[in-house]
Amino acid sequence: MSAPRFFVPEITADLVPGKTSALPEAAARHAARVLRLRAGDALTLFTGTGGEFAATIVSIDRNDVVARVDAFVPVERESPLFATLVQAVCASDAMEYAVRKSVELGVGAIQPVLATRSAPLPAGDRADSRRLRWSQIAIAACEQCGRNRVPDVRTPVTLAAWLAAREVRLPGLILAPDGGASLSTVARSAGEFDIVVGPEGGFTGEEIAAAERAGLTALRLGPRVLRTETAGPAMLAAIHALWGDFG
Numbered sequence: 001m002s003a004p005r006f007f008v009p010e011i012t013a014d015l016v017p018g019k020t021s022a023l024p025e026a027a028a029r030h031a032a033r034v035l036r037l038r039a040g041d042a043l044t045l046f047t048g049t050g051g052e053f054a055a056t057i058v059s060i061d062r063n064d065v066v067a068r069v070d071a072f073v074p075v076e077r078e079s080p081l082f083a084t085l086v087q088a089v090c091a092s093d094a095m096e097y098a099v100r101k102s103v104e105l106g107v108g109a110i111q112p113v114l115a116t117r118s119a120p121l122p123a124g125d126r127a128d129s130r131r132l133r134w135s136q137i138a139i140a141a142c143e144q145c146g147r148n149r150v151p152d153v154r155t156p157v158t159l160a161a162w163l164a165a166r167e168v169r170l171p172g173l174i175l176a177p178d179g180g181a182s183l184s185t186v187a188r189s190a191g192e193f194d195i196v197v198g199p200e201g202g203f204t205g206e207e208i209a210a211a212e213r214a215g216l217t218a219l220r221l222g223p224r225v226l227r228t229e230t231a232g233p234a235m236l237a238a239i240h241a242l243w244g245d246f247g
Contacts, residue, residue: 002044003041003042003043003044003054004031004035004037004043004044004143005043005044005045005046005052005142005143005144005146006023006027006030006031006043006044006045006046006143007027007046007047007048007139007142007143007150008023008024008027008045008046008047009047009048010024011023011024011045012047012049014069015045015047015053015069015072016069017053017069017070017071017072018068018069019068019069020058020066020067020068020069021066021067021069022064022065022066023065023066023067025063027065028060028063028064028065029062029063031043031057031060031065032060032061032062032063032064032065033062037057037060037065038057038060039057039058039059039060040056040057041056041057042054042055042056042057043055043056043057043067045067045069046142046148048148048149048150049149050074050076050148050149051072051073051074051075051076051148052072052073052075052148053069053070053071053072053073054069054070054071054072054073055067055068055069055070056068056070075148076148077145077146077147077148078106078108078147078148078149079106079108079240079244079245080190080244080245081106081108081189081190081191081192081193081239081240081243081244082108082109082191082192082193083106083107083108083192083193083194083195083236083239084107084108084109084110084111084192084193084194084195085098085102085107085109085110085111085195085197085232085236086111086113086162086194086195086196086197087099087102087110087111087112087113087197087228087232088112088113088114088115088117088118088159088197088198088199088203088228089112089113089114089115089118089119089121089156089199090118090119090199090200090228090229091119091200092119092130094200094227094228094229095112095119095134095229096133096134096137097229098197098228098229098232098233099134099137099138099141099153100137100138100140100141101141101229101232101233102232102233102236103137103138103141103142103145103147103151104141104144104145104233105233105236105237105240106147106236106240106244106245107151107232107236108151108192109151109152109153109154110134110138110151110152110153110154111154111157111162112131112134112153112154112155112156112157113156113157113158113159113162113196114156114157114158114159115158115159115198115199115203115204115207116203116204116206116207117198117199117200117201117202117203117204118199119199119200121156127156131153131155131156134153135150135153138150138151138153159203159207159210159211160210163210163211163214164214166194166214166215168214168215169215170192170193170194170215171187171189171193171194171217172193172194172195172196172211172214172215172216172217173186173193173194173195173196173216173217173218173219173235174196174198174203174208174211174212174216174217174218174219175195175196175197175198175219175220175221175226175231175235176198176202176203176208176218176219176220177202177220177225178218178220179208179217179218179219179220180218180220181217181218181219181220182219182220182221183219183221183238183239183242186217186219188242188243189239189243190243194216195232195235195236195239196211196216197228197231197232197235198228198231199228200227200228221234221235221238
């Protein structure tokens with residue numbers, strides 16, 4: 001069984017082989033109360049800047065965990081494809097699923113957008129709380145799947161604003177059941193590109209047209225209509241099988 005993994009950017013300066021450090025409160029609580037780890041158990045710590053640290057618990061109680069850093073391991077598990085998932089805001093459980101699974105499948109960044117048929121996004125502090133929740137899910141997914149770099153969950157913007165600001169030079173695909181292209185007909189992408197997914201009710205015709213004017217290709221994923229939380233992860237899995245690191 002692999003050692004439990006913890007994202008600990010707060011103690012970056014303390015992660016030196018041979019040195020001991022107290023884990024941040026949230027990580028300590030999870031290790032002690034949820035995982036019920038004990039002194040002598042192995043941990044893996046990462047800060048989001050690349051690589052990871054093998055560590056061992058020196059002391060532990062319900063509120064505090066002290067670990068000794070044993071070694072730095074310069075492993076990388078990032079995809080060679082930097083895909084940004086541009087996900088139209090949808091119902092909370094669906095949005096959280098899309099974030100979690102896309103991170104597991106190697107997404108480079110997540111850009112929430114507000115489309116005509118998007119679920120409403122609260123204003124002010126509640127909107128900030130929603131984005132923080134998505135970021136926490138991205139961190140948890142990295143801890144689970146072995147990634148050492150946490151994808152950025154960006155501030156939500158309107159679809160129109162995102163289209164106006166995106167670099168036309170970048171390849172991009174907008175998923176549409178009636179799209180004229182398929183994965184077998186689009187050019188292989190290398191490096192950075194965008195995947196745009198609509199809300200539960202889909203994009204409007206006007207939004208698809210605006211996306212095509214902004215340089216995106218309308219693409220269909222087979223004859224079945226996928227749920228919004230399924231479409232992004234399905235697309236990521238497909239491109240990694242064709243162009244990425246699933247081989």
